[in-house]
Amino acid sequence: MASSKFLLALFLSIAISSAIGERGPLKLSAVQQCRLQRLRAVEPTRQIESEGGRTELWDENQDQFQCAGVVAMRNNIRPNGLSLPNYHPLPRLVYIEQGQGYISITFPGCAETYEAYKVQRSRESEESWERKQKGSVRDLHQKVHRIRRGDIIAIPAGAAHWCYNDGHEELVAVSINDLNHQSNQLDQKFRAFYLAGGVPKSAQGEQNPFQNIIRAFDSQLLAEAYNVPEEIVKKMQGVEEERGLSIIVRERMSFIRPEEEQEQEQEQEQGNGQSSDNGLEETYCSMKFKTNIENRRKADIYSREAGNVIVADKYKLPILQYIDLSAEKGTLYPNALISPNWAMNGHTIVYVTRGDAQVEIVNHSGRTMMNDRVNKGHMFVIPQYYTSTARAGNNGFEWVAFKTTGSPMRSPLAGYTSVIRAMPLQVLTNAYQISPKQAQGLKVNRGGQSFLLSSSKRRQY
Amino acid sequence: MASSKFLLALFLSIAISSAIGERGPLKLSAVQQCRLQRLRAVEPTRQIESEGGRTELWDENQDQFQCAGVVAMRNNIRPNGLSLPNYHPLPRLVYIEQGQGYISITFPGCAETYEAYKVQRSRESEESWERKQKGSVRDLHQKVHRIRRGDIIAIPAGAAHWCYNDGHEELVAVSINDLNHQSNQLDQKFRAFYLAGGVPKSAQGEQNPFQNIIRAFDSQLLAEAYNVPEEIVKKMQGVEEERGLSIIVRERMSFIRPEEEQEQEQEQEQGNGQSSDNGLEETYCSMKFKTNIENRRKADIYSREAGNVIVADKYKLPILQYIDLSAEKGTLYPNALISPNWAMNGHTIVYVTRGDAQVEIVNHSGRTMMNDRVNKGHMFVIPQYYTSTARAGNNGFEWVAFKTTGSPMRSPLAGYTSVIRAMPLQVLTNAYQISPKQAQGLKVNRGGQSFLLSSSKRRQY
Amino acid sequence: MASSKFLLALFLSIAISSAIGERGPLKLSAVQQCRLQRLRAVEPTRQIESEGGRTELWDENQDQFQCAGVVAMRNNIRPNGLSLPNYHPLPRLVYIEQGQGYISITFPGCAETYEAYKVQRSRESEESWERKQKGSVRDLHQKVHRIRRGDIIAIPAGAAHWCYNDGHEELVAVSINDLNHQSNQLDQKFRAFYLAGGVPKSAQGEQNPFQNIIRAFDSQLLAEAYNVPEEIVKKMQGVEEERGLSIIVRERMSFIRPEEEQEQEQEQEQGNGQSSDNGLEETYCSMKFKTNIENRRKADIYSREAGNVIVADKYKLPILQYIDLSAEKGTLYPNALISPNWAMNGHTIVYVTRGDAQVEIVNHSGRTMMNDRVNKGHMFVIPQYYTSTARAGNNGFEWVAFKTTGSPMRSPLAGYTSVIRAMPLQVLTNAYQISPKQAQGLKVNRGGQSFLLSSSKRRQY
Structure with missing residues (x-):
């Protein structure tokens, strides 16, 4: 009794605090100037072409984006394109405007509980893949999430992620990066740390913040860290890499997701207001990253x-x-x-x-x-x-x-x-x-x- | 048992955190310079005269106020004066130095559960008002709070509020606006958004942050939004408005507050240390905004x-x-x-x-x-x-x-x-x-x- | 049941939030520039000699420390040396690299529940002390903590503290002061407020932030505040003080700490993973300030x-x-x-x-x-x-x-x-x-x- 009363009280308290909006993470934009002269509806001004698609960026130096403390971008990933693994020092909120695909957001220390190819016999590409792998060990990896038009996806600061378009049309993702979030202890410059690919230095100006960070490490040291031959590390470093931020994969990828239908059902239930989700019952590794607003x-x-x-x-x-x-x-x-x-x-x-x-x-x-x-x-x-x-x-x-x-x-x-x-x-x-x-x-x-x-x-x- | 123990633990935890003061909302003044040369006791340096009273402002550019990140002001409202509805992008703490009156702090979505004139027959002005209203619908509005000398009133950022002096002497309110509060994602400039009145542009310098925001909207669009004739909107916009930030009301206003005595009793009890208020049991719409320190x-x-x-x-x-x-x-x-x-x-x-x-x-x-x-x-x-x-x-x-x-x-x-x-x-x-x-x-x-x-x-x- | 489930939920919630790191106190370094050109391993560049030891400071203006928003220092306290009482407007984390001693971190309003000399008959210096004190009242003071090599000590912002080396070798303490902590509403300059001693003005440059704050007060007013003769206050102000930030005590100090063995046992238990400490059960005055990482x-x-x-x-x-x-x-x-x-x-x-x-x-x-x-x-x-x-x-x-x-x-x-x-x-x-x-x-x-x-x-x- 006491406890249920307390639960209620806590709920009210959360309601209050969020309603008033005086608590919770802080935004640093107060530091910036919001002495705006004019607001304008604008389109992206810069774009980066990659093998697997195109990244369009809104001008982050515009007054209105400076005031809001955000960097806005639109990623277009071609069918069979893979947006290469990267992380950024600020949280990102993504809206899937078009298409479908997979995303994986990696957290250190979470179990690799998903097998890549075992049951799923129906898809052609995957079978050919399996043939090649004969005898090799089964692959385990972290959870892969289905994404589709209308999804909102939250990517926490510092979490590595990649995205794959398995559909037949371009996957278009519009996103906002929050430079003012308290998780960011660096300054308010937009950065991304790519673990592969990267825009070649020759092809980029001063402003280009997208680079393969593995490239800078001593290849011998990395080879020892991975306990692999140095030539593999040299491939990872991709010195001759010209593919950019996304690539076209050689064979169609697929991922086993036994819970796929289950997940959709669940979402529907929640959409009907049946959700008892209060943000407390989820653990870190099984946290939900997305919801659909379509x-x-x-x-x-x-x-x-x-x-x-x-x-x-x-x-x-x-x-x-x-x-x-x-x-x-x-x-x-x-x-x-x-x-x-x-x-x-x-x-x-x-x-x-x-x-x-x-x-x-x-x-x-x-x-x-x-x-x-x-x-x-x-x-x-x-x-x-x-x-x-x-x-x-x-x-x-x-x-x-x-x-x-x-x-x-x-x-x-x-x-x-x-x-x-x-x-x-x-x-x-x-x-x-x-x-x-x-x-x-x-x-x-x-x-x-x-x-x-x-x-x-x-x-x- | 477990739960009461937990409640205790939570209390202790709150006590700890507040005692150490390392948690809770953040102040941004760290960003500012506090390399003060000298501190001085000062009086307000600027004043704005309005029909209903006088607003006095301390010089916000003085080092000491810059360091503290606050804007200080003293509002003097004449008897029968109404401080016009406005909101500001930062929380304000008010001390009633003299007089008495009413304040209402409006939150979106809270019910209008107070009737303006029905039972209260004893007051003259109200009766005359009622006569005029014969046959009109009863008025419902949000809660109105009695204020008096010695009250401390908390006004959250973004909440519209108005204040009325129903006493026989000036209502004097000294207040502090916290520019550094995390709820403010704009910059650290003091602003107020007036929903009526406003200082005429001709009468003000560059620094005057007080304006009727309704004035700038397209009157036709507003008329459609309210579903009223455009001439009413034009009156709201008050282009010829010269009354300033407060006005004298044409007839004495009064508000039904059946709980008035009850409230005072309650406060007295709390003052005697009987309060079991822990900040959890209040909901957003019935939250208490004031206490008396006299x-x-x-x-x-x-x-x-x-x-x-x-x-x-x-x-x-x-x-x-x-x-x-x-x-x-x-x-x-x-x-x-x-x-x-x-x-x-x-x-x-x-x-x-x-x-x-x-x-x-x-x-x-x-x-x-x-x-x-x-x-x-x-x-x-x-x-x-x-x-x-x-x-x-x-x-x-x-x-x-x-x-x-x-x-x-x-x-x-x-x-x-x-x-x-x-x-x-x-x-x-x-x-x-x-x-x-x-x-x-x-x-x-x-x-x-x-x-x-x-x-x-x-x-x- | 409900409550234990809730406790679990709360724990998970805490785990989540800290794992993602998006909640909790904010760092202001985002405000600073982290556009680093080069990182370098460096040694302290400045030192302050005192009677009781030596304070070494890393150059806080170096890019890397500016980006991290910290001031780093190494205190060397000689045997029988006393680091004088002081507080600072930012939290400090200390690592004891060498030696042993005592530290006391004072909080206003906590009871003085420790007696300085009564039971402890075995130590020589203390007995001679007691002889001198014949007939004087017993001394009560706040808790004194044993510190030794490998300890990590947390000193909250604004808490006065002193430290005494009762060992036979130098006590070496390396510490970090966090300029960006939200408790600091002053600017991001490193300051310390000394309640005694202090570096003489003649001996210091512009940058020296270490001064006896008592010195600046009107001695007559202080004498009245303490209700003591003015000459005692003049001694506290130490105008001729040349001893600096630490002194050598005239006689070996010792403190009764009946719980000393008990404490170590307890720590060992906790080290074995038996700790059920969740940060909730401690009250403010008995809060634990240290742990050992050796x-x-x-x-x-x-x-x-x-x-x-x-x-x-x-x-x-x-x-x-x-x-x-x-x-x-x-x-x-x-x-x-x-x-x-x-x-x-x-x-x-x-x-x-x-x-x-x-x-x-x-x-x-x-x-x-x-x-x-x-x-x-x-x-x-x-x-x-x-x-x-x-x-x-x-x-x-x-x-x-x-x-x-x-x-x-x-x-x-x-x-x-x-x-x-x-x-x-x-x-x-x-x-x-x-x-x-x-x-x-x-x-x-x-x-x-x-x-x-x-x-x-x-x-x-």
Whole structure:
């Protein structure tokens, strides 16, 4: 009894702290300048071509990304392409915009409990592989995760990871790297440590942070560390390597994942609100790294007339408590609106996935920072506390928003949960010099609608 | 059993962490320079006149405030004045120096469970109001809190709030805004986002951070968002607005607060040490935002000969755990002393409310940073770890100290709980080259007195 | 039941968070520049001579220490020397390299429950002391801790402490001060506040941060605060003080510590893994400040062929959770290797205690930052995420590593727990263009060896 009461109390406590957003990992962006002159929806400005695909980078020196303290990138991996193993000194949140594949996120000390080829007889490539391996020992490795369109994947700082496209179309992954996360004790420069491949020095400018770190080690020492002939280490160092950050694999790879269907079922259950996951029962090595935000049946905000929003926050994906990032997938029907609102707990980085919208962002001194039409492929930052609104175009509007907090909270200015509705009529009439009836209109004319507001055109007809 | 033991353990753990002060929200002031040359007690240097009152600001660019990472202000609201709704990207701690009124702190998503006018028939203005409203719907809004002299009020970052003076004298509120709080992912510039009113652009310099953010939005879009005629939005935007940050309301406002007496009783009980509040049992929407530090019967430190201190820390007001600020109200009798001491967990910002004192502050290199007489209305900073002492003048000394930590801890150099008393005699005799008898004197001559030390003049007579 | 399940869950949660390292106190070094050109093993560059010993300081302005955000020092206290009471605005982690003595870390408000001379009749100096004290009151003071070679001692920010060498050889203490710890709200300059002694102003340059803070206070006010004659305060202020930061005591000091044997027994038990200490059951005043990392029987990593490592992290010494520092003592046998690895949670500051090694450190852009032989007395920094390896010389290699995290975690590139072993064969063959057999060699040729790798020379013979 005492204990269940305590559990409840603890839950409330967690709810409080995250709601207020005053606790948990800290963001260092306060150190940076956010004295922005203008916000703009922009496309990637730099790209790195590799054998297995293309990496596109948004300009991290732009004011808006500096203020948010993030580096944004879009990875395009070709069918049968393998993004080479690497790690980075900051957490990354990935959205799979297109395609399917596998990802593995490696933690030191976790058991290699997955066998690479044994039961799975049905796939052709794998059988030919097995033939070649006749007599060799079975391969054991760490867990490999299936990824598909709509997945949000959290990659902790310092964890090595690789990714493979086993589908028939390009695998497109849009991601945000949080330079301000407290796990990063280096400075706020974006770095990645590649364990293979790497962009050749000749092909890169000063800014290129992608290199094979194995290349720099004494090959003799490494050979002894691995207890292998030095020529193997020399291959690992790939001095003549020109393949870049991703490669095309020689034979189609496949991985045994007996739990695959099981996992999907489980996710569906959780999506139905049955999850009792509180972030406590998972151990380090079996921690869940991903969740899907594509299925509208799992919407957190749903309006039959205006659209829907699906959230991936620390309650749905407990690792986001440590990563202190989150994401949402939103859909706005043609001409519908997003209530003017401000984010209480972090910056919002919006990536447009479909359609278009007119977006307006206002700063504290009542200045319009942005009032532009944004289109597919655009990215822009809504700084914390800045008030923003949007109206979808005639074809609707879809977006993915990354947030620099694990427990995002919005304060809307219009609609059922708005601050205006929370104020007494007398405060409104006096503050705005309007009649009680007009004030009442401000409070209730949107009825039960919150955040997503239907188009008045639609309603009028 | 296991659980109660665990509860105990958790309590101890919390006690430990806060005592050591190494955990909890982080302050970014480390980033700033604290290479102070001199500390000075100062008065506000800038003021903004509004219809409903006057806002006075201390110079945030002064070294001492830069080091502490705070912006200090004093709001004077006239009788019947309404401080307009606004929010700021940093937590604020308010001390009500004079007067009484109402405050409401709005959180998105909390229910509007308070009716504005229904039972309360006794007040005249309200009845006239009701007459006008005949037939209109009842108004529901979020909780409104009574405030009075001696209250400490915590306003979380990003929460919209307004304040109304329903008393007969000016409502005077002194507050500290913490620029370094981790909830702030913008930079360390003080900002406020006003939802109404605002200082006209013509009337303000570059530095004025107070503006009506609604003004910048497209009025047509806002009209659609609220589903009201555009002319109402134009009034909200108040382009011709000249009333500033606070206004005089046309009719006296009143709010139903059935729990008013109940609340006071409850506070009294808590003051008697009966509180079992551990910060866990409150939910987000019913969280307590204030406590009173005026009642000497609730003193945390009490000396019949020297004075008393009443503390508002995270144990008394759990929200201060997330806000990571705290305050104390102190009274020193004529000629009594504060033991030389250093603050272990944060900076101290002292505001003098009555009388005067001679204050001495010393830095790490044994340099006197301040040795001045301070008077009513003065404010000064005692940086973390700097050792300070004070002797009250002939009329005594009263102060409110704001602290940039939710769990303040002092280490006194003299008195019962001092570090000198905690050292073996042999260490003292050798360190100071004094006799054991003299060392013993240093340790025990103050008897049971701690922190607050009576005047020797007084004791001698 | 519910509660024990909850306890388990909580433990897992703690394990997760620390493993990922995304939670807990924050380091501010992200603010600093870590754009290092070169890492070098260096010796102290500055020293301060005192009556009781010598303080040696590493150059805190060197890039590598700036990046790590630490100030490193080595205190040498002569037999019968007393390091004078002082505190500093940042946590310090101390390793006792040589000798034995006593330390006391004072907390305000904790009871003085130790008597200085009463039972202990056996020691000569103490008896003569007692003779002199005839009739004086018994002395009570806070706990005094025995320290000896191999101890790791955690000193919280703001806590006054002193240290006495009662042995026959110099007491040598190597320590790290963490400028970036969140408890420090001042800037990132190293300061110490001395309560006695202090380096005379004449004898010091601008940089000398060591001063007697009592000296600056008005002596009359202090005399009243202590209720002692002003001449005693004048002695405390030691205007003519030339003894520096440590002194030689006139008579041998001794302290009653009835629990001394008991304590050692207890430690041994804990070393045997019997500890159920989870950081919760300790109260503030009885908190454990030290642990020993010298005893190889307590090794956390042990290889009969390669060496051993003993860790002092937050699980062994709970105060390290708040201090957010940790340490390890390592021994490498002649020609043995440390697997190439990167630290996931913090910087590593290595101090060589015996022997020598060839150390190689590589940064993210595949550049060799260091490839040098390091010897006894050298110190160098391995920045977070940088990959490093070492090969012991012909006489073996011993080191103490300080880490700017309370829960250090390494990710090795070679050996049983390495990321290479965690990857599927197919990923390795494709990434490195090697045969499955060669890939299998990379994964398994080190057998069960992890982190510490035996010399192949040794194994070959």
